[in-house]
Amino acid sequence: MTKPTRTTAYTDGACLGNPGPGGWAWAIPGGRWASGHENPSTNQRMEIAAAAGAVSSIDGPLEIVSDSTYVVNCFRDRWWEGWIARGWLNKAKKPVANRDLWEPLITEVQRRGDVVFRWVKGHSNDPMNDLVDRLAVEAATNQHGSSGDSPPSLEELGPPDRPGAAPEPLVPAGHKLAIVGHRPPELGGYQANPVADGVRTKLAEIVAAKREVHDDLVVLTGLGLGAEQLGAVAAVEAGVPFYAVLPFPEPESVWPAAAQASYRKLLDAAEGQILLQNRKPASRVQAGAALSRRDAWLARNADEALAVWDGEDPAIAKQVKSFQDRLGEEDVWVVPPQS
Numbered sequence: 001m002t003k004p005t006r007t008t009a010y011t012d013g014a015c016l017g018n019p020g021p022g023g024w025a026w027a028i029p030g031g032r033w034a035s036g037h038e039n040p041s042t043n044q045r046m047e048i049a050a051a052a053g054a055v056s057s058i059d060g061p062l063e064i065v066s067d068s069t070y071v072v073n074c075f076r077d078r079w080w081e082g083w084i085a086r087g088w089l090n091k092a093k094k095p096v097a098n099r100d101l102w103e104p105l106i107t108e109v110q111r112r113g114d115v116v117f118r119w120v121k122g123h124s125n126d127p128m129n130d131l132v133d134r135l136a137v138e139a140a141t142n143q144h145g146s147s148g149d150s151p152p153s154l155e156e157l158g159p160p161d162r163p164g165a166a167p168e169p170l171v172p173a174g175h176k177l178a179i180v181g182h183r184p185p186e187l188g189g190y191q192a193n194p195v196a197d198g199v200r201t202k203l204a205e206i207v208a209a210k211r212e213v214h215d216d217l218v219v220l221t222g223l224g225l226g227a228e229q230l231g232a233v234a235a236v237e238a239g240v241p242f243y244a245v246l247p248f249p250e251p252e253s254v255w256p257a258a259a260q261a262s263y264r265k266l267l268d269a270a271e272g273q274i275l276l277q278n279r280k281p282a283s284r285v286q287a288g289a290a291l292s293r294r295d296a297w298l299a300r301n302a303d304e305a306l307a308v309w310d311g312e313d314p315a316i317a318k319q320v321k322s323f324q325d326r327l328g329e330e331d332v333w334v335v336p337p338q339s
Contacts, residue, residue, distance in 0.1 A: 006061035006116075007031075009054040010128040013046025013068070014136035014300070017292030023139025024050035025132045027151045028058070033132075034147035035139040043296070043322055046136065047071050048101040051117075055105060061114040067122035067129055070325050075117045080106045122326045123301060130154060133300060171301050172243050172272065175214035178298045179203065179234075180319050181227025181308025187337050190259070195337055196230060199308055202335050203227075203234035206306060211240050220245050220274075220302055222294055223266055225259060227308035227337075232266050241271035247294035248277040248287070299323050304331045311336065 007028060015022040022041025027033035034053055038045065047068035054064055066072055074080055083089070083096050088103070090096050109115045120129050131151055139145055188195030211217045219235040219242035221228045235242040244267055252263040267273065276294055281287040298305075305323035309316045311334070323332045 004060050006063050006114075007058055008063045008065060009058055010065045010120075010132045011047070011050035011054050011068075011071075012066065012122075012129065012132035012136045013043060013048070013050045014133065014140045014296070015041055015043045015046055016140050016296060017289055020289065020292055020296075021140050021143055022046040022049075023136045023141070023143075024053060025135035025139060026050050026054035026057070027128060027132050027135065029128055030150060032057070032147070032149055033135065033151045034145070035135045036145040037139045037143045039143055042098075043299070043325055044068075044070050045098050045101060046140070047325065048098055048105060050132070050136065052101060052105040052108075055108055055112070055115055062112075062116070064115065064117045065120050065128070066117065067120050067327075068325050069119060069328055072117045072119040074102070074106075075109065075115075076119075119328070121328065121331075123303065127154075137300070172218050172220075172274075174216035174218040175210075176218055176220050176301060176303045177207065177210060178220040178302035178305045178323070179228060179231030179308075180222070180295070180298070180305065181231075181316060181335070182310065182313065182337055183224070183226035186310060186313065187226050187230075187308070190225075199227065199335065199337055200230045200234055200237075203231055203306065203308070204237040206333065206335070207231075207234050207240050208238040210304070211238060218243060218271065220298060222247065222291075222298075223263060223270075224251070225255070229262070229266060230308070231306070232270070236269060242269075243272050243274055244270040245274045245294060245298060246276065247290040248280050249275065250280065253280075295319055295322065299326045302327065304333070306333045306335065308335050308337055 009026050009028050011026040013024045019040040019042050021039040023037045024046040025035035047070055051064050051071050088096050088099055120126055184190045187199060217240050219240055221231045221242055223229055223232060223244045232242050252260045276297055277290050281290055299322045307316060307320050
């Protein structure tokens with residue numbers, strides 16, 4: 001008797017901020033697809049929802065292809081067995097995050113017994129991974145789910161229709177390294193100091209080493225005060241072009257005059273600018289949302305990430321986790337701030 005053919009479905013989740021408006025999507029190459037949304041949500045919730053949508057909608061042996069290690073490793077490394085054995089507590093004896101999504105998905109995967117999971121690196125020129133990424137972003141942006149019998153092409157998917165949004169920016173060519181991390185208070189202060197100098201030197205060493213492996217290396221940085229600007233200086237020192245990924249126009253306008261001058265000097269040295277929103281925010285809440293969208297864009301489009309992090313700051317912990325979910329832990333590097 002011939003074994004039934006295994007269907008492959010690609011899944012992805014997106015979130016415009018973390019938390020923020022979320023979207024998910026799954027698609028079968030040349031076949032059915034669907035997307036959905038949740039607000040507020042997180043990147044991790046949307047990755048789980050995408051896999052759950054595929055599992056609940058596709059009959060027969062199924063392979064889920066995801067760029068989320070959070071989803072794939074749960075089943076590949078059987079995290080779920082420990083969760084259930086400990087009464088839905090993780091190894092730290094804390095409640096498992098997103099249990100409301102995990103529990104029904106794990107139950108259904110175990111009931112079926114014919115679902116396998118495979119990881120794919122995000123933004124690695126896999127057409128189906130790119131497609132579900134665009135579908136998930138569209139669902140998150142519009143907060144509207146869709147479905148069909150055959151996936152749309154990337155050309156058919158227009159740029160996100162978000163108030164104040166710039167046209168969907170072109171992603172620079174080359175191997176893209178995003179640099180994020182602490183602001184000046186955690187780097188020795190706003191003036192030149194040994195901690196900031198040490199971080200800049202270390203970043204330059206790493207960027208130069210990566211240039212030896214990837215001759216098309218480019219750095220992505222938001223040019224915020226602290227690690228982001230040190231990353232730009234490190235790129236210049238290493239002879240690597242960098243792009244300024246700006247959440248909105250003139251983010252430096254609220255800084256002191258000296259900081260504004262330094263920012264504009266770096267901006268002039270950038271290979272290019274990527275503006276994600278045409279309209280300046282009218283409040284701190286709007287500014288925070290725009291910065292979250294910038295972080296999400298970096299996570300979607302970088303090939304590797306470098307975070308200046310002391311291992312404790314929760315905001316940077318979220319950034320690191322977001323990069324790890326998209327890229328895999330081996331492509332996310334952490335540099336502690338020390339002189």
